[in-house]
Amino acid sequence: MRPPTRRQEILHAAGDLFRHHGYHATSMRDIAGRLNLRGSSLYSHIESKEQLLREIVDEAADAFLEAAETDPEEAPAARLEQLVRGHLRVMVRELRGATVFFHEWRFLPEESRREIVARRDAYQQHFRDAIERGGRDGSFRVADPHLATLFVLSALNWSYQWLDPRGRLDLDGLGDRYLELIMSALGDEPRRPRRARKGDA
Amino acid sequence: MRPPTRRQEILHAAGDLFRHHGYHATSMRDIAGRLNLRGSSLYSHIESKEQLLREIVDEAADAFLEAAETDPEEAPAARLEQLVRGHLRVMVRELRGATVFFHEWRFLPEESRREIVARRDAYQQHFRDAIERGGRDGSFRVADPHLATLFVLSALNWSYQWLDPRGRLDLDGLGDRYLELIMSALGDEPRRPRRARKGDA
DNA sequence: CCTACCGATCGGTAGG
DNA sequence: CCTACCGATCGGTAGG
Numbered sequence: 121m122r123p124p125t126r127r128q129e130i131l132h133a134a135g136d137l138f139r140h141h142g143y144h145a146t147s148m149r150d151i152a153g154r155l156n157l158r159g160s161s162l163y164s165h166i167e168s169k170e171q172l173l174r175e176i177v178d179e180a181a182d183a184f185l186e187a188a189e190t191d192p193e194e195a196p197a198a199r200l201e202q203l204v205r206g207h208l209r210v211m212v213r214e215l216r217g218a219t220v221f222f223h224e225w226r227f228l229p230e231e232s233r234r235e236i237v238a239r240r241d242a243y244q245q246h247f248r249d250a251i252e253r254g255g256r257d258g259s260f261r262v263a264d265p266h267l268a269t270l271f272v273l274s275a276l277n278w279s280y281q282w283l284d285p286r287g288r289l290d291l292d293g294l295g296d297r298y299l300e301l302i303m304s305a306l307g308d309e310p311r312r313p314r315r316a317r318k319g320d321a
Numbered sequence: 322m323r324p325p326t327r328r329q330e331i332l333h334a335a336g337d338l339f340r341h342h343g344y345h346a347t348s349m350r351d352i353a354g355r356l357n358l359r360g361s362s363l364y365s366h367i368e369s370k371e372q373l374l375r376e377i378v379d380e381a382a383d384a385f386l387e388a389a390e391t392d393p394e395e396a397p398a399a400r401l402e403q404l405v406r407g408h409l410r411v412m413v414r415e416l417r418g419a420t421v422f423f424h425e426w427r428f429l430p431e432e433s434r435r436e437i438v439a440r441r442d443a444y445q446q447h448f449r450d451a452i453e454r455g456g457r458d459g460s461f462r463v464a465d466p467h468l469a470t471l472f473v474l475s476a477l478n479w480s481y482q483w484l485d486p487r488g489r490l491d492l493d494g495l496g497d498r499y500l501e502l503i504m505s506a507l508g509d510e511p512r513r514p515r516r517a518r519k520g521d522a
Numbered sequence: 523c524c525t526a527c528c529g530a531t532c533g534g535t536a537g538g
Numbered sequence: 539c540c541t542a543c544c545g546a547t548c549g550g551t552a553g554g
Contacts, residue, residue: 144345145428148549160550161523169549223424227346264498267490271502274479275472282471289468297465301472305506349533361534362539370533 127165129155134172135216143173143224173224174232180221181239183210188246196254197308203247204302205295207276211283212291219280247273251306261307272302328366330356335373336417344374344425374425375433381422382440384411389447397455398509404448405503406496408477412484413492420481448474452507462508473503 124132133154137146148169149159166172187206190199211218225236248269254260262268275298289297325333334355338347349370350360367373388407391400412419426437449470455461463469476499490498 142343142345142428144343147547149547158524159548160525160552163550164523227343263501267495267498268502270480270483271476271499274482275476277482278475278479279471281475281478294468297468298472300464301469301506304508305502307505348531350531359540360532361536361541364534365539 130162130165131175135176135220138224139216139219143227174228176217176220177225180214180217181236183214184243185239188243196250196259200250201299204299208295209291211279212285215285222280331363331366332376336377336421339425340417340420344428375429377418377421378426381415381418382437384415385444389444397451397460401451402500405500409496410492412480413486416484416486423481445474
């Protein structure tokens, strides 16, 4: 375990403060204060406040995208399981960065913001692809794959609001139960027969 | 249709700017500019910037709580349907206020923040109660009612991120499909038999 | 890493 | 509703 560089300490403190108070309500002096420094001392390690945000958000995006590297040819249910477990794993392990990612990305300058939106769309596409393939091959039974994708990602994304890394459930237990809810929502076959609904009459 | 008061116009403009740029990145001069006023002119209609946020957030909380006034003795599936449709209705109709509510409530001063947390908890309790009752009477099949509640509310809450009031689906169509996903996730009985899962072996 | 300091902007008030 | 203005604070730089 090498000791963290001063730069890493600054990023850590900034992430913590951005998470709890938001980017605009955190001043450079606040960040410096966490490390018993003066605000001006930060600038020999970093370029700007914006750069701090960009690095934190980019790192979180990296973690999510890396976790989503799955084989499109795999069985859709197994692939979706990897995607869901990967998402929750990144959430729990990188809760600080993930929270800043979801909450503060829009304060990035135009160019960085476009990049992040593109990467978020690419991430979402993994889920959509798995769900659409599952619909076609009969693994899932879903009327509207696009909306089903938004549903699944919504249930996952909001979890940073209530996740507690030291909570009652460990990562695997949380994954098991979240997966069961998601797979049921998608009407995963063939373990369960189709059911009748009002609309079918 | 009475014309809006100046105060309502200010709240509207503030809500719009808070939604898109966040509370701290919006200045009183920005809000005034929307109405072709000087910043100082706002203060004959409102007391402070904080009060603007409080009113917007409170109004959204009112709308959600009012929509959640359901009969606890009603059949759990029917009650949950009311809760889900009510939530989506408020989201679509009050997207501006709802977005500010979810994103900016934490910038309220301590006392208002405590009130909002209490009201949010009361709101959540309606969902949890319906889901727990449904588990007990066999309407739903859910291993962990608390987590299932968080799952359902996560899927609903995040929707402000992608909801488009002029989108492809109208409110009823969206409600139908979201309900189908949620009810399936909760394994709603008796229309569908229990299924086997890996863990059951 | 510090002190000293910059221009810009903030929420808000006085006074009319 | 405006002009004029307040003290505080912002992100950041100069210079050592």
